[in-house]
Amino acid sequence: MHGMLDRTDFAIKRGPAIGALDPWVPSAGRMRQLLSERERVRLARIAPVVRFRKRETIYWEGDPAEAVFNIVGGAAKVCRTASDGAEHISAFLFPGDLFGLAQEGRYVGTIRALTPVTAFRFAVPALRRILADDATLEFHLIVKLMHELRQSQHHAVVLATNRAVAKVAMFLHMLERLQPASGEAANQIFLPMTRSDIAEYVGITLSATSRAFRSLTEGGILALRGRRHVTIADRVAFAKLAGVDRERAPAARTAVTSRDTRR
Amino acid sequence: MHGMLDRTDFAIKRGPAIGALDPWVPSAGRMRQLLSERERVRLARIAPVVRFRKRETIYWEGDPAEAVFNIVGGAAKVCRTASDGAEHISAFLFPGDLFGLAQEGRYVGTIRALTPVTAFRFAVPALRRILADDATLEFHLIVKLMHELRQSQHHAVVLATNRAVAKVAMFLHMLERLQPASGEAANQIFLPMTRSDIAEYVGITLSATSRAFRSLTEGGILALRGRRHVTIADRVAFAKLAGVDRERAPAARTAVTSRDTRR
């Protein structure tokens, strides 16, 4: 706890930070800090630090989009309300992420804090002014957006899966890769979100999520310490479910004659 | 037919084109051309025109990412191969779109032409050079990426839906909005892709897609003219299924106590 506060405070002093996998530079799957010291200092000058309590709504879908935020501490979720009123979660946000996606002047999703959140707040006009005369910074933003686009496409792959257990496994795998080496022991995953949130993210019901967790623990693949700490007990079986067992080799370049089967 | 060729040829002469909804400027839902004449001319100088036959693979997932493309004529699909070998379609590409998304130097998906495709090809180093000294162009790229991110998140909403008929309706609705007023009569949608492609995009089986189409035509909501031309017969019912009946009003700001239900 104390350690975490220190880390966040330290992060605030260093200024805004954007993490991403570079589209062109290989980095063995490790996220990189895109901003240079100079850029961070410059951005810090126009961006006040804002804090939100756990469960607080940072902004609502449809609100006038006046600012972009950069998380430096905590976690949040992006919710989109479907036409029938059902909520769907389109992303989870962690330190190094940006939020504030807009369309025609209005925010595209509702943002809710899962834990206490600390963020830098960039007023859109000020940000645009800075971007307009710093091509490098602009380029970094492009890299980050490409990263988010890939993430979102991966999310779609998870949603397209049809077995609930596989969906949950893929979700946990994603979370593990995303989780900055945040003081978690190896094979440990911390879940800042509820089971309901997970359900809404992977596109199944709360019941199904619960059953999937049970099935995973009973199968000896996971172990739970409390409800928010997951340990991966059987890496091999886990990787198989999460679909990480593929070779990185050029893959079969044969156009698969698409039958009716999905598994 | 003749008309289409002319239109593509004309588009080539005008140079690269990027269509998007602006994040901040309201435009009543109509896509806008982001590039100015000057930018289009400048880009055309570094980008040769390339053509691909119907069904041709433009590049494979995992290939070294050496170029970015801008479609000016035809349609294509982005396929991602899941670990189990199943193919999932993460997007369809139309004139005004970009493709060439990379991660650590390699393409993230396989691109296949659905119809004959005409595109501009930008070698990555040349493109980076141009971007580095044109902040406006860079900004336009940011706008386009934000547009694609929203699209991808919308795709996720479609995938999270659980009734096959609703998925297909949402897909058709998306296609209708995307379809540039391309000589199609009102309420008419042209499908450049197969039923299999649709199935892989919305995350159901080919059978289920076929049944959904049947259910929609039998219900008097759609009418088919051949397999690739759809007419919307009952706008109201269609909008209801596709989830377009929502008011744009600030929506209920009440945190819905999430039960188990998804419909």
Added chain:
DNA sequence: CGTTTAATTGAGGAAAGTCAAGTGAAGTGG
């Protein structure tokens, strides 16, 4: 400590997936 919120678990039914056969359309080569 009691109250609210989060999560688990069970029984039954609806929906889509699977397997398999068959129809229609499109393209190919004689």
Added chain:
DNA sequence: CCACTTCACTTGACTTTCCTCAATTAAACG
């Protein structure tokens, strides 16, 4: 131009999975 092959799509019977409804337990919070 027609027979033939192939590919795209449709349809049916059966199985699996998850969703729905509902009751209960466990944890979190004041």
